[in-house]
Amino acid sequence: MIEAGHFAAFLALALSLAQGVLGLRGERRTAGLLAVTAFGLMALSFLTIVNAFVTSDFSVALVANNSHTLKPMVYKIAGAWGNHEGSMAMWCLVTVGFGAAAAAMMRTGRELFEARALGVQGLLATGSLAYLLLASSPYLRLDPAPFQGAGLNPLLQDPALAIHPPMLYLGYVGYSFVFALAAAGLMEGRIDRVWAREARGWSLAAFAPLTFGIALGSYWAYYELGWGGWWFWDPVENASLMPWLIGAALLHSVVVTEKREGFAAWTALLAVLAFLFSILGAFLVRSGVLTSVHAFAVDPERGTLLLTGLLVYGGFALGLFALRAPKLEGGKAWTLLSREGALMANNVVLIVATLTVLLGTLFPLIAEAFGRTISVGEPYFNLTFVPILALILILLPVVQGWAWGKADLKGWLRWAVGGAALVLLFVLLGVGPLDIPAGAAFGLAVGVWLVGGALWELKRRAITPGRVFKLPLRVWSMTLAHVGLGLFVIGAVVETTGRYEATLALPEGGSGEVAGWTITLDEVRSIEGPNWYADRAVLTARNAGQTATLTPMKRFYPAASMPTTETAIHKTGTGDLYAALGEQRDVDGEARWVFRIYYNPLVDLLFAGVTLIGLAGLIGLWPSRRTAKPAEA
């Protein structure tokens, strides 16, 4: 079976190469057919890998190294991409998948342009398929086959993490087609309205799953690692944040190209960078050049190959850009105080923020070159990334109503007074009844400002309340994304500044106090699951009439001889009461169990906000009546 898959992948490689060559020569129809066929073959190939996992075929080396007969079926399937080789196969599948989808769905009326975009996509697919087949083949056999597999890393046996990689890859690899569109547009020397309409759709198609992927990863880290936090500024996390930030900049810039034919060169550059940063992310995660708290199979040799790929793609695209960008048309005239100016400010800030993340992520490497071992942690990012990003968050509600070309500034005083009043209100509330730090009060004000501003803009565009639901979907998409951003800011600020944590070491029957809750340890019992056994603690938490039972676990997976922490979370309505079970300690002859208890206020609001941003991306993808028609040539 797996040999059939191996063969299919080789065929897909050959077809992708042909798609690349013929596409670049302008044969739209043939390139499209090749893309669809390559996708069919790669899908077949991927299914043989999944099948090997489902049937626990341990003669396949990948399955023997990463699966186990006792594993639940859903994790057998997810195990197919829970490792380097399998995830690279998925990367290839998504790459050819976007090619096939583009072949079927592109409607610009420009045959040569579409053919070239498919051609570039074919070459990108050729690159990743060659990497898959030569450097990280999932199709290798073992002889003799072992009787049992080594099991999937137990940390990864989790529902959120089963769908986290596919989502993330849809995002990362989705930008490959945006890259292809930019390359094709630059070859033609036309980055205009028609180009932008196409590019905007594909950017959203990458941005929405990337947002969900990051949210899932963050949520997983929150409840599975047992550290109570949701973002650690770890290199692996930063690797996914950087393409997201550039993708967000691109979504704002491509609108100017679509509506005013402005920012053409800049938009093309961002389209290229989004994918280059995705590959950079893969390189940082897979090469092991940086210390990460998240477990990944690393291999320096593969890192070198990825870096080579990055340089080749980057060199090609940036070279093309340098050659063609100066010849692009400038679009309609605008002044600084206009929607164009506002979107430009948005872009500059997002890119500078991305650069601070890049610097913080790579700085340990730079320092190591000078012989010093250092790491860069959360304080650095809080001091650079956060205030820089705050700049646009504060400006957003004011400038989002500005007109194209030249803004009418009549209402600016009202905004200034409203904003100042809001900040003052929260700072007063902060030092007064709420008793929170000034930074937190300011953060809250920004969050409310964003949500209010987004709703205000919706109302302004609708003119009368009755017409709100007749507004185009893309206005709704924008509003929801900005409301989501505001909710995220409120949740993040409240969670970060209001988090309460404590460590309790309790004997059975003992109790302790955390954040107003009395926590009693009723018992600790041994239980057994399909492929693990565990110590399971039963905690009773009481707070002013409220009672909750928390059952955190410490699991042990014999196949991987590895323990994991299963946290228990009680939703109080305004936050999470969160318990993680630690080890048993022998204190003065008495057995005590260690617990880490957290109270995380409004943490759900933060995840809801990010989810809303992802959903807004999906809504933006929905074709509206006006753009559904085939565009004129």
Added chain:
Amino acid sequence: MRARTRRLYTFGIAALLVLGAAVLAFFALRENANLFYTPEVLAENGLPQPGREVKVGGWVEPGTLTYADDGATMQFTVIDNSPSTITVRFTGVAPDLFREGQGVVATGSFDQAGTFTARQLLAKHDENYQPRELKPLEAGG
């Protein structure tokens, strides 16, 4: 506004922002980049400024793990291939693979007396992963 003037303003604003970010980043890195100390490095370079966040790493010396605060706080000694040691205190749940004799990396700060209070402990993650800072130690040992 003429395109040239506008471009001038645009670049001006962008340059200002980049400059501001660079200054921020410079100070943030100077204050917040965590240096890594092994017992040997500590003996050579002396104690860092008390309260400043740094990382220490090495092996947990067998037989030195004790508990305080009714068991919530643990204390142990970190060693490497040198005669010097570092005493580490940590309140919280130890990582799953934390053991005496195993490698550990702790983030936190020293006090005046040279005791290290850890905010976070990292141990070997699984069979295939361990904190990068420990690799040279392992190779040397």
